[in-house]
Amino acid sequence: MNAGESDLLDAIVVGSGPGGATVARELARAGWRVAILERGRDHRRSPAYGTYLGPVRYAARGSFLYTRQGMNVIRPLMVGGATSMFCGSAAPPPAWFAERYGIDLTRETEETVRELRIRPLPAELRGEASTRIAEAAAGEGMEWTPQPKFMDPDRCPRGFDCGAHCMLGCRCGAKWSAAEFVDEAVAHGAVLRTRARVDRVLVDGGEAVGVVGRQGRRAFELRARTIILAAGGLGTPAILRASGVAEAGRGLAMDSTLMVYGVAPEGSGGIAHEPPMTWGWTDHEHGYMLSTLIDPWLLFPLVVAHAGPRHVLGWARWGRMLGVMIKIKDSVSGEIAADGSIDKPLTDHDRRRFEHGERTARRILVRAGCDPDTLVATRLRGTHPSATARIDDVVDRELRTAIPGLYVCDASVFPEALDAPTVLTIIALGKRLAAHLIAAGGTPARTGTRTGA
Numbered sequence: 126m127n128a129g130e131s132d133l134l135d136a137i138v139v140g141s142g143p144g145g146a147t148v149a150r151e152l153a154r155a156g157w158r159v160a161i162l163e164r165g166r167d168h169r170r171s172p173a174y175g176t177y178l179g180p181v182r183y184a185a186r187g188s189f190l191y192t193r194q195g196m197n198v199i200r201p202l203m204v205g206g207a208t209s210m211f212c213g214s215a216a217p218p219p220a221w222f223a224e225r226y227g228i229d230l231t232r233e234t235e236e237t238v239r240e241l242r243i244r245p246l247p248a249e250l251r252g253e254a255s256t257r258i259a260e261a262a263a264g265e266g267m268e269w270t271p272q273p274k275f276m277d278p279d280r281c282p283r284g285f286d287c288g289a290h291c292m293l294g295c296r297c298g299a300k301w302s303a304a305e306f307v308d309e310a311v312a313h314g315a316v317l318r319t320r321a322r323v324d325r326v327l328v329d330g331g332e333a334v335g336v337v338g339r340q341g342r343r344a345f346e347l348r349a350r351t352i353i354l355a356a357g358g359l360g361t362p363a364i365l366r367a368s369g370v371a372e373a374g375r376g377l378a379m380d381s382t383l384m385v386y387g388v389a390p391e392g393s394g395g396i397a398h399e400p401p402m403t404w405g406w407t408d409h410e411h412g413y414m415l416s417t418l419i420d421p422w423l424l425f426p427l428v429v430a431h432a433g434p435r436h437v438l439g440w441a442r443w444g445r446m447l448g449v450m451i452k453i454k455d456s457v458s459g460e461i462a463a464d465g466s467i468d469k470p471l472t473d474h475d476r477r478r479f480e481h482g483e484r485t486a487r488r489i490l491v492r493a494g495c496d497p498d499t500l501v502a503t504r505l506r507g508t509h510p511s512a513t514a515r516i517d518d519v520v521d522r523e524l525r526t527a528i529p530g531l532y533v534c535d536a537s538v539f540p541e542a543l544d545a546p547t548v549l550t551i552i553a554l555g556k557r558l559a560a561h562l563i564a565a566g567g568t569p570a571r572t573g574t575r576t577g578a
Contacts, residue, residue, distance in 0.1 A: 134158045134349035136562070137336055139323045139364065142206025143548050144534035145355030146306035147555025148562075153313035155563045160347060161307060162321040162336070164360070165202035168209070168294075169304060175294035177423050180210065185359075192459075192467040196381065198507040200359055204319065205304030207357065207509075208275075208548055210292055212401040212418065213300045215243045215273040216545035218553060226516055226540060233553035238273075241301055243549070245271030245403070250278060250285065252399025254389065255417040258447055259404040261493035262415070265485070269406040272416065275301040275548065276400065287400040289421045321345070325367035326352055326531055333368075333531035351562060353532045355555075358510030361537040362461050365514060370526060373514050374461030378542035379469055379507035382452045383479065384418060385486040386429070386503070387495025388442045395446040397422065402450070407544065412454040412474075413482040414544065415489075419448035420503070428503040436501045447490055451482035454544035457512050469507065479505075509547045511536035524558050534558050 135157040138149040149161045165183055173179045180188045185200040192198060201210045215238075223229040237243070245251070251271060259269040276299045278285040286297040295302070311317050320341055327335040327348070335348035354361045362374030389395055396419050405416035420428050425443050429436040439446075455475045459468040471479075483502055491497050514520055514537040524532045534555050536547055543550060 134160050134347065135566070136160075136351040136353060137162060137347055137349040138353045138355060139336065140164075140206060140355035140357060140360065140535060141204050141303060141307050141317070142355060142357060142535060143208055143303045143551040144536075144555045145353065146205070146303035146310065147552050148353050148355065148534050148559045149310040149315050150306040150313070151556060151559030152562065153310040153315040159310060159315040160349070161310060161315055161317045162323055162338070162347070163204050163317065163319045164322045164356070165204065166319050167204040167304065169204070175290065175296035177293065177421070179294050183209070192469040192507065194468075194470055196379070196469060196505050196507050198359075198379070198467065198510060200357070200510070204307055204317070205302040208302040209294055209304065211548060212292060213275040213295075214402045214405070214416070214546040215275055215549045218550040219543060219545060222550070226522060228516070228522055228557075230550065230553035230557060233556040234549060236556065237549060237552050241275060242277055243273050243275060245273055246276060246278070246400060250400065251403040252396055252417070254394050254396045254447060255399050255403045258396070258417050258449065258489060258493050262406060262489045264492050265488055267406050269404045269415075272402050272405045274400075274403075277301070288398040289401065289419050291401050293421060323356070323364055325364060326354075326528070328368065328528055332529045351530055351532070351566070353534055353558070355533070355535040358513050358536045359461065359467070361533055361535055362513040363465065365519065365526070365533075366463075368528070368531075370519060370528070373519050376457040376512065376515070377459055377461065377467075377469060377510060378455050378457050378512040378539065380452050380509040380511070380542060380547070381455045381471065381475065381479075381505055382450060382508045383483070383505050384420065384428070384448050384450050384503045385483060385490060386419065386446050386448045386499075386501050387490040387497075388439060388499040389445045389447050390494050390496075393445060393494060395419070395444050396448055397444050397446060408482070408485070411481045412478045412544065414452045415482065415486060416450045416452070417448065418450035419446055429501050431504055432501045439499060439501075447493055447495055449486040449489055451479065451486055452508065453478040453482065454542045457515075457541060461513060471505075509536055509543070511539040511543065511547065512541060513537040516540045523561055524554070532558060532562075
């Protein structure tokens with residue numbers, strides 16, 4: 126059922142990343158009249174998609190978004206959200222989601238794994254150099270395992286071609302993105318509006334009744350019975366605050382990350398032309414994850430420039446580089462300030478985790494054959510802004526805010542840093558929320574009206 130501008134919608138979904146796209150698809154399938162409002166554009170068919178120019182066009186501030194402390198944060202603003210630039214890695218929700226918060230996502234996770242065929246890449250496609258790193262880690266007493274991926278090589282009509290450039294956007298077609306769920310929602314009658322920046326939620330009589338914002342230069346107001354914010358760990362708290370939820374954005378996690386690189390011996394290939402993050406390992410005791418990863422060619426000199434000219438000149442050996450990513454389970458700290466700036470200090474606990482992870486990564490790379498004199502660590506970066514509208518703080522365990530009719534479904538609801546790839550957990554939360562809304566509100570296509578959730 127198509128929703129016209131003058132209709133009272135059943136639901137407005139703000140954001141088209143994995144949370145918003147999943148909720149919109151499930152609701153549209155159930156006959157709900159849904160509008161998806163996306164701040165960015167659909168860049169999938171753009172010649173720049175997946176190129177070095179791409180992130181300049183579709184990431185916030187041209188990819189030059191920084192915290193007050195100087196940590197670079199890449200925030201894609203486009204249909205599909207962050208899944209347009211992720212490494213395609215998957216991990217089930219951590220056990221503590223159920224143990225500490227009573228949120229069991231087993232059914233939703235298993236359903237998603239089956240539907241999207243999430244699994245490790247075949248052994249022959251994991252990369253010879255990446256596998257060499259995993260074997261070196263085994264020599265250090267760590268059992269690295271193949272990383273489950275949102276990648277299906279069979280989807281590539283021109284052949285699987287995946288390497289460091291995968292993070293710029295998938296051009297070979299192997300990697301799933303949330304934009305595919307958006308397409309399915311539209312096929313079931315949802316309306317997608319791009320370049321639609323939502324400023325705040327309309328509240329009338331204490332209940333959420335719609336949203337206001339701008340599409341290009343034109344102001345708009347759209348009303349619905351249910352509002353789901355899924356604008357991401359940075360976007361959602363800004364909308365919540367503007368809507369009167371003052372506690373949103375106080376504290377955040379970033380899955381703070383750095384990479385350690387080293388040059389392999391002559392005659393040995395590097396990981397630059399291999400799929401990213403095909404192997405991984407989590408040190409739960411010390412709170413960090415390791416995986417195989419390297420920055421794309423043009424970005425490499427920029428991320429090592431702080432270490433001095435010697436390492437920048439090592440750019441010529443990029444094809445022989447081995448890389449280990451360190452992603453810590455960082456503490457919830459800092460805030461999204463009223464002016465929109467990001468204050469994210471590292472705690473002493475966070476620093477100790479990085480120090481331990483970097484020592485471990487260096488040992489692995491040397492065992493894998495890297496010259497110790499070539500080892501270099503990048504600057505810190507933020508990869509998955511989250512925990513800015515936390516469960517049991519800003520939303521309840523059904524993802525409801527204190528404003529009736531207003532829900533949140535994205536990484537901002539994480540009660541703490543996930544310490545794992547985030548997308549599968551967000552999809553599972555989206556399926557769970559959609560099932561709750563449908564059970565509470567009925568199926569409009571069959572019942573004609575619904576009573577509200």
